[in-house]
Amino acid sequence: MDYRITVAKKMLLSKKGSLLGAVLAIGVGILVISIITVIFLGLQNAIIRDLKIYQFGDLMVTDETGLIDKSDQLIIGWFESNSRVIGATPRLTSSTDIEIRKDGELIELFGVPIIGVDPLRDPTVSELHKTVAEGEFVNSRNSIVVGSVVAEDLGGIQVGETLKLIITNRVDEEQTEFFVVNGISKTPGGTGLDSNLIMPIDTLRDLIDRPEETGNFIVKLTDPDYSQEIKELFLLSFSNDDFEVKTTQEAGRDIIRNFSSALGMFTLIGYVGLMSSAFAIITIQMMLISSKTRDIGILRSIGTRRKDVLIIFIIQGLIIGLIGASVGTAFGLAFTTYAKVTNMSFAGSLELEVEYDFASTFSTALTAFTLAVFASIYPAYKATKLQPLEAMRGV
Amino acid sequence: MSKVLEIKNLYKEFGEGDTKVEALKDVSIEIKKGEFILIVGSSGSGKSTLLNMIGLLDRPTRGQLVIDGIETSDLDDNQVSLFRNKKLGFIFQFSNLLSDLSILENTMLPRKIAKKTENLVSEAKELLKIMGLEEQLDKLPTKISGGQLQRAAIARGLINNPSIVLADEPTGNLDSETAKTIVQLMKTMAKKFDQTFIVVTHDRDQFGEVDRIITISDGRAFEADNTEMEVMVK
Ligand SMILES: Nc1ncnc2c1ncn2[C@@H]1O[C@H](COP(=O)(O)OP(=O)(O)OP(=O)(O)O)[C@@H](O)[C@H]1O
Ligand SMILES: [Mg+2]
Numbered sequence: 001m002d003y004r005i006t007v008a009k010k011m012l013l014s015k016k017g018s019l020l021g022a023v024l025a026i027g028v029g030i031l032v033i034s035i036i037t038v039i040f041l042g043l044q045n046a047i048i049r050d051l052k053i054y055q056f057g058d059l060m061v062t063d064e065t066g067l068i069d070k071s072d073q074l075i076i077g078w079f080e081s082n083s084r085v086i087g088a089t090p091r092l093t094s095s096t097d098i099e100i101r102k103d104g105e106l107i108e109l110f111g112v113p114i115i116g117v118d119p120l121r122d123p124t125v126s127e128l129h130k131t132v133a134e135g136e137f138v139n140s141r142n143s144i145v146v147g148s149v150v151a152e153d154l155g156g157i158q159v160g161e162t163l164k165l166i167i168t169n170r171v172d173e174e175q176t177e178f179f180v181v182n183g184i185s186k187t188p189g190g191t192g193l194d195s196n197l198i199m200p201i202d203t204l205r206d207l208i209d210r211p212e213e214t215g216n217f218i219v220k221l222t223d224p225d226y227s228q229e230i231k232e233l234f235l236l237s238f239s240n241d242d243f244e245v246k247t248t249q250e251a252g253r254d255i256i257r258n259f260s261s262a263l264g265m266f267t268l269i270g271y272v273g274l275m276s277s278a279f280a281i282i283t284i285q286m287m288l289i290s291s292k293t294r295d296i297g298i299l300r301s302i303g304t305r306r307k308d309v310l311i312i313f314i315i316q317g318l319i320i321g322l323i324g325a326s327v328g329t330a331f332g333l334a335f336t337t338y339a340k341v342t343n344m345s346f347a348g349s350l351e352l353e354v355e356y357d358f359a360s361t362f363s364t365a366l367t368a369f370t371l372a373v374f375a376s377i378y379p380a381y382k383a384t385k386l387q388p389l390e391a392m393r394g395v
Numbered sequence: 396m397s398k399v400l401e402i403k404n405l406y407k408e409f410g411e412g413d414t415k416v417e418a419l420k421d422v423s424i425e426i427k428k429g430e431f432i433l434i435v436g437s438s439g440s441g442k443s444t445l446l447n448m449i450g451l452l453d454r455p456t457r458g459q460l461v462i463d464g465i466e467t468s469d470l471d472d473n474q475v476s477l478f479r480n481k482k483l484g485f486i487f488q489f490s491n492l493l494s495d496l497s498i499l500e501n502t503m504l505p506r507k508i509a510k511k512t513e514n515l516v517s518e519a520k521e522l523l524k525i526m527g528l529e530e531q532l533d534k535l536p537t538k539i540s541g542g543q544l545q546r547a548a549i550a551r552g553l554i555n556n557p558s559i560v561l562a563d564e565p566t567g568n569l570d571s572e573t574a575k576t577i578v579q580l581m582k583t584m585a586k587k588f589d590q591t592f593i594v595v596t597h598d599r600d601q602f603g604e605v606d607r608i609i610t611i612s613d614g615r616a617f618e619a620d621n622t623e624m625e626v627m628v629k
Contacts, residue, residue, distance in 0.1 A: 003507035010495040295493045301452060302551070303480020303508045305473050389452045392487065 004308055007299070008315035011292055018284045022320045023327055025280035026368050030328025031335060033270035033364050038339045040266060042352030044259035048252040049353050050191035053127040056251040057218030058227050061234070064242040067092075067213040075217050076121070078237060084226045089121035090214040092201050096165045100154065112150055114167075114197045116204030116215075125220040128185075131192040135159035135183030138200050144179035145198040148186035157181055165197075169209040177207060189350025224248065274368055278375040281320060285379035289313065296383055297391025306384040313383050317376020321369035329365045398464075399558045399591050400426040400449065405458030407444050407614075418444040419455070420614040426559075426607075429589040431582060435599050436611035442595040443563055445611060449593065450483055450561045451475050463558050480508050484552030486562035491548035492536040498547045499523065499532040505555040515554075522550040526580060542573035549580055553590065562594040566601060578602055 012019050052058070061075065062068070068075070072090050079088040093115050100108040119138050123129040129137040138145055144163060151157045163179045185193055205211050221227065227247040234245055249256070289296070296309060304312075333356070338344070340354040407419040418441045426432060434442050447453040448460060451467060460467045462482055470478060484505070485491075492501040502519045506512060523529060526546035531539050536547070545565055552560045562581070566574035578601055585592050599608060610617045 003504060006500070006507075007493065007496070014495040295495070298491065298493055299504075300476070301450070301479065301485050302505050303476050303478075305476040307473070308508075389447060 004312045005315055008312045009319065011288070011295065011312075012316050012319055015288050015291070018288045019320065019323075022281045022284045022372070023324045025277035025284070026274070026321065026324025026372055027328035027331055029270070029274035029277040030325065030364055030368050031331040032273050033267060034328075034332030034335050034361070036266045036270050037263070037357060037360060038336050038344075038354055039346065039352065040259060040263040041357060042339065042344070042354045043346050043350070044256060044263070045353030045355060046189070046346070046350050047191055047255055047259075048248065050187065050189070050350075051252055051255070052248045054131065054187070054192045055126075055128075055218070056246070056248050057125055058221040058224045058248060059219040059231055059234075060246050060251055061217040061219070062215070062244050062246075064244045067210065067215060068217070068243075069213055070241070071212055072118075072214065075214075078234070079217075079219050079230075082230060082233075084222050084230060086220040086222055087121060087124040088217050088219040089118050089125040090116075090201055090217050091122075092116035092204050092210075092213070092215040094167065094204055094208050096167045096197065098150075098154065098163070098165060110153065112197055113195070114165075114199060114204060115193060116199055116201035119200050125218055128193065128198070131185040131187050131194075132183035133186040135181070138182055138198055140182075141200060141203050142177070142179050143182035143200070145183040145185050146181055147192075147194040147196045147198075148184055149190070149195045150197060151184050159183060165207075167207045169207065171209065175207050177203075189346065191350060271367065274371055277324075277368070278371040281317070281372055281375040282378055285313065285316065285320075285376055286382065288316075289379050289383045293386055293391045296386050297388045297393075300386070300388035300391065309384045309386075310380045313380030314373065314376050317373040317380070320376070321372030324372055325365040325369040328368055329361060332361060332364070397428050398425055399428045399462065400424070400593075401459070401461040402449075403459040403461075405445075405448060405460060406456045407441075407448060407453070408456045417614055419448070422458070422614075422616045424609060424616055426591060426593070428558075428591055429585070430606040431585045431592045432594065433599055433602055433605050433608045434593065434595045434611060435597070435608060438597075440611045441614040442611050444614075445616070446561050446563050446593065446595050449559065450485060451479055480505060481555065482558045484555065484557040484560035486545065486548045486552050486560065486565045488564040488567045491544060491551070494536055497533045497535060498528060498539065498543075501536065502547060502550045502554055505551060509555055511555070519550070519554060522553060523547070525584075526550050540573075541569055542577060545569065545577050546580060549577070549584065553584060553588065556588070557590075559591045559593060562592065564595055564597065567597065571601070574598075574601055 076088045079085045093113060095111050095113050097109050097111055099106055117128065117138065123137065132145055133148070146154070146157060146163070154163070157163065159181050161181050163181055165177050165179060167175045167177065169175055179199065185198060187194055205213060221230065231245040231247060235243060299309065336354060336356060339352060343351050344354065345351045402422055402424040405419055405422040406417070409416040409418055422445060434445065436442050444453070448455050449462075455468070462478070465478070467475070467478065492498070493504070496504070499519055502523055503515050506515050520529070520532065523532060526549060528543060528546055528550070531543060536544060539547070548565070552562075565581070566577050569577060581592055581594070584590055594602070596602065607618060
């Protein structure tokens with residue numbers, strides 16, 4: 001083996017404390033970045049996952065100009081004739097005012113979004129029905145599911161109680177209707193429809209005087225990989241209409257964008273941390289070199305060139321970088337695996353959707369490795385400035 | 396016999412102005428291949444300075460230093476390193492060996508640097524065996540005695556067949572018994588390989604008969620023995 005590698009390795013191994021310090025500096029830096037990634041990416045994926053199962057489906061059909069006026073049968077029929085579709089269901093959104101009265105006196109009036117669902121189809125497409133923590137999903141015409149946040153605002157309304165809603169229809173008439181609370185909907189992290197009211201879509205259509213109209217259709221596929229294909233097929237079949245179809249990813253784009261910038265910022269902080277690991281390496285290697293000046297002097301006296309001294313200490317940077325990046329990556333993957341198998345949740349409620357992101361794991365490792373090597377350049381350069389005589393006399 | 400070293404009108408000054416020290420003054424010496432040379436003189440006279448000049452570990456202020464026919468003042472730092480590696484062997488009083496390499500690895504180092512690794516392990520082992528270190532091959536320098544360290548340094552000094560082996564007080568740190576064996580080893584090796592040795596010492600008696608003795612006094616070089624002989628001849 002090249003003597004420079006032997007010398008670099010043995011010198012480094014003789015200072016196990018320094019080596020450990022340098023390796024930990026890098027390793028912990030990588031671990032921090034991994035933790036940030038697991039949390040942010042996990043949170044983003046968890047939110048997208050929940051939006052998908054509660055609101056977006058694999059595909060979501062809307063009309064660019066407003067409500068969809070095609071019949072349920074037509075749209076659902078089209079989708080369900082495709083073997084890759086599990087189901088499709090209509091949804092309609094509106095809002096209502098709720099009065100809170102005490103002893104007949106109005107205390108508060110507040111607006112709540114309402115979502116109309118098909119009580120029979122919806123459970124085949126969405127998991128919204130599973131968010132009903134108490135009671136049952138909507139079934140009869142005047143049954144309603146109250147989001148837990150709304151229920152709270154209503155002073156802790158219970159299943160079986162009656163709720164009076166005032167809804168303004170398309171011609172600005174106020175319609176008052178009484179509902180029986182069928183269930184309370186609650187999701188961990190509030191990613192579901194905890195701030196909404198859920199009622200049968202036909203009831204809502206009647207109340208707002210929009211029979212046959214639909215806000216959107218959500219579609220569940222046998223495999224989300226077919227999203228794009230079926231989206232294109234649909235748009236082709238209805239090319240004369242103003243339909244817009246979004247895949248889960250497209251529907252969640254704004255959320256992803258916000259998360260990406262947050263993730264980007266925190267990752268940047270992680271990388272700044274990694275930079276300080278690089279400074280730690282510089283300090284550690286400077287210490288190592290000052291404890292080895294005599295050896296450097298001996299090497300120089302027997303013919304090691306300045307260039308070789310540089311190489312020796314950069315090799316040490318390579319070794320530190322290699323071990324540090326490996327240890328850090330191992331830490332990071334261990335944490336990711338831990339988060340995955342324990343179904344780690346964010347703030348104690350929302351279960352993170354943890355994924356292995358090998359591309360970013362690799363690029364983080366590569367960055368850390370490169371930083372370690374770069375960090376060794378300055379100490380290595382300093383080492384080349386040692387004159388053999390002074391080096392041997394010193395210490 | 397061929398000249399391995401030719402020093403002409405060599406000066407070395409340290410510092411400037413009031414603190415200026417003229418460590419070597421107009422030193423001229425010629426040394427032939429195979430000579431065993433002692434450099435003696437009182438403390439601070441300039442012995443180490445001269446040896447360091449010859450070893451290209453420091454540069455003279457003025458004058459010529461020719462080793463193996465090569466004028467060394469024109470060499471750049473890289474060439475000087477190469478030159479030290481190929482032409483010179485070093486034995487110092489202290490700190491000869493790299494603390495993290497074994498005795499065998501330390502011995503082989505000059506040849507590894509020179510990338511002349513053919514038969515290296517066997518030659519190094521052979522040399523260390525002559526030095527009586529066959530049991531210590533894999534030990535670290537911290538695990539052997541001072542005398543053994545100096546023997547290893549001799550082996551390392553010889554491994555690359557240098558033109559000159561330079562030794563600055565190689566026995567200065569040893570008890571007289573051990574010193575004697577080290578001197579003996581150096582002299583034996585000098586004979587065996589027709590190897591030029593230039594050795595700085597405080598204790599010329601330790602060395603017994605040598606080819607030449609150069610005395611440094613206040614930065615000037617004299618060859619006491621030769622002068623005496625010349626006087627006797629006249
Ligand atoms: N790097 C230096 N800077 C300044 N002065 C120096 C330096 N090296 C040597 N000197 C001076 O040069 C003179 C000769 O020193 P040198 O080390 O050659 O003496 P020496 O004969 O080897 O002494 P000793 O027997 O004590 O080793 C001394 O006066 C010393 O102080
Ligand atoms: Mg001296």
